[in-house]
Amino acid sequence: MRLKNPIRSSGTAALEQRIADLEADVAELRRHHLRLAEIADLVQELLIPLADRDEARTQAAIERFNESL
Amino acid sequence: MVGRAWRSSVRVERVDADGLRLWSTVDRPVNVFFGDQRVWSLWLRRDTTPVGALGVRRHAEWPRPLQRFLDGRTEASVRDAASGDELWAGPLSFGDSDVEIRVVNRDGATLGMDKSGKLVPTFGTRSQTDIDGLVAATVEVLTVLRKGGVEPFVAYGTLLGAVREGRVLGHDSDADVAYVSDHTTPVDVCRESFRLQRVVHEMGYETHRYSGAAFRVAVREGDGHVRGLDVFGGFLDEDRLYLMGEVGVDFRPEWLRPLRTARLEGVDVPVPARPEKMLEAMYGAGWQVPDPAFVFTTPRRTVRALNDWFRGLTPDQNQWERHFAIRRDKDLRARPSRLARVAADEARARGAEVLDVGAGRGSDAVWLARQGLSVTAYDFVPRALEQAVGLAEAEGLPLEVRSLSLAQIRSVLGEGARLGHAPQPRPRVVLARHVLDATDAHGRAMFARFCSMALRRGGVVVAELRPGGAEEPTDRPRRSVDPDTVVAQWRAAGARDVTVQTVERSAGAAPAVRLVGEWPS
Numbered sequence: 001m002r003l004k005n006p007i008r009s010s011g012t013a014a015l016e017q018r019i020a021d022l023e024a025d026v027a028e029l030r031r032h033h034l035r036l037a038e039i040a041d042l043v044q045e046l047l048i049p050l051a052d053r054d055e056a057r058t059q060a061a062i063e064r065f066n067e068s069l
Numbered sequence: 070m071v072g073r074a075w076r077s078s079v080r081v082e083r084v085d086a087d088g089l090r091l092w093s094t095v096d097r098p099v100n101v102f103f104g105d106q107r108v109w110s111l112w113l114r115r116d117t118t119p120v121g122a123l124g125v126r127r128h129a130e131w132p133r134p135l136q137r138f139l140d141g142r143t144e145a146s147v148r149d150a151a152s153g154d155e156l157w158a159g160p161l162s163f164g165d166s167d168v169e170i171r172v173v174n175r176d177g178a179t180l181g182m183d184k185s186g187k188l189v190p191t192f193g194t195r196s197q198t199d200i201d202g203l204v205a206a207t208v209e210v211l212t213v214l215r216k217g218g219v220e221p222f223v224a225y226g227t228l229l230g231a232v233r234e235g236r237v238l239g240h241d242s243d244a245d246v247a248y249v250s251d252h253t254t255p256v257d258v259c260r261e262s263f264r265l266q267r268v269v270h271e272m273g274y275e276t277h278r279y280s281g282a283a284f285r286v287a288v289r290e291g292d293g294h295v296r297g298l299d300v301f302g303g304f305l306d307e308d309r310l311y312l313m314g315e316v317g318v319d320f321r322p323e324w325l326r327p328l329r330t331a332r333l334e335g336v337d338v339p340v341p342a343r344p345e346k347m348l349e350a351m352y353g354a355g356w357q358v359p360d361p362a363f364v365f366t367t368p369r370r371t372v373r374a375l376n377d378w379f380r381g382l383t384p385d386q387n388q389w390e391r392h393f394a395i396r397r398d399k400d401l402r403a404r405p406s407r408l409a410r411v412a413a414d415e416a417r418a419r420g421a422e423v424l425d426v427g428a429g430r431g432s433d434a435v436w437l438a439r440q441g442l443s444v445t446a447y448d449f450v451p452r453a454l455e456q457a458v459g460l461a462e463a464e465g466l467p468l469e470v471r472s473l474s475l476a477q478i479r480s481v482l483g484e485g486a487r488l489g490h491a492p493q494p495r496p497r498v499v500l501a502r503h504v505l506d507a508t509d510a511h512g513r514a515m516f517a518r519f520c521s522m523a524l525r526r527g528g529v530v531v532a533e534l535r536p537g538g539a540e541e542p543t544d545r546p547r548r549s550v551d552p553d554t555v556v557a558q559w560r561a562a563g564a565r566d567v568t569v570q571t572v573e574r575s576a577g578a579a580p581a582v583r584l585v586g587e588w589p590s
Binding site: 023032034046050062063064065067068 | 260278
């Protein structure tokens, strides 16, 4: 039997693939942090003032929020 | 002995119009001076190319940003960055001119090369008044951040300057401030950074966010020059420290706190409990040796972690800033795009205002406003719209300029909320010319969200894109787009009818796709 690269067996290739998959899975999970932070910040800064139903305070909260980005 | 070994291993053979020719077996940084002004820093091997087979004879061309200044004469020298030892000195001439070379910007400020290879006004060429001004501003931002509930310290180049030299580094061009959050999870670190930015903003500073854990504070100096202070967030999880933008190392909490002070330009500034450990985390074990041409070699694991957790809020921003900076002095296009004419017809027919998303320099927005239509021009590089603002003010046009980033949920939903709460809401026309093929999949989804909020009272979206992305070399970042996906997104966001048509463009160019989406009132 002739192997092109006897050191790199199919078992190693499978492990390499699993590592690549794991890295991609980790990245996928990590990317939720920023999105979640953005949404949590919006809820805290905008949704709560909006729930007041006081139009002047709502406008002020929106302006303040947008200007600080 | 070290000195002798150093001298024997490096020889600068000549410096002329072609660049530097040298002989070196070692790799270390050197500075190039025109007179007393450091204009360039490079590593003897890393930044040079071999001449001949042995690889010890090296050559470096004049760096591109410097080339446009190279006409005339100067007294040049090449000196070791660490010891200051002179390796070469002599007269240098370029072309036939006898004029003394001046490496200055349009305001006359002398320039030096920063570590990213850009020519910027550096501290080495600035007056003590300016340096004191920046140190004062640094102290002020530190105070504000402390009021915001974190324990900030000077970081990166500013920490290095304070600890190693007691001064700001001559080759540095900004000031860096950092803090390590009490939170241990990236989501909370981002939220805290958002909150801190609001605190700084409310103090009257202009700020710019460039990641979930870092933002920049603009400090205006005495001469009007604006300098950036970077505020980097980080966190400790167990015994591992992550700090935006280059640090991911094992780090003991007692190396961080309690903070202590170091002298920077005669002023006490906060530094970590063991500043040398932090400097090693930032610059490696060689931090004690000056290196104006330092390049970070951040491990892949750290880069991946910081990218995934915190980055992605400003995709392609640098390219777009450069694209617009090059065109800053060019007049706006007087003729409207074909899509702008379509938007104008739609707006007139409906009594609608126009939202130009991704307005760029604002040629179409200005044209639309000159037609008497109310226009809001949005871009994520608001400086691109400077000329449009000037024209609008001079001509009294109904044009408003606002910042909008499709990459940022807070930006899109914040602006969407503002439009939704407009005191006298009108129908709207959203114009999006080559925006959907400039942004990514997330940006296109956010655009649909923006439309759903902006068009609650009905209106239309007119967009053009090139499905295949960039077809010729361009400095405009382009991505490929599937128009069917866009149609589906718009429908999900409330569009009733969406039409797709192919639009022929000028000779030889691939056709564009025009999408028109109708939102019911």
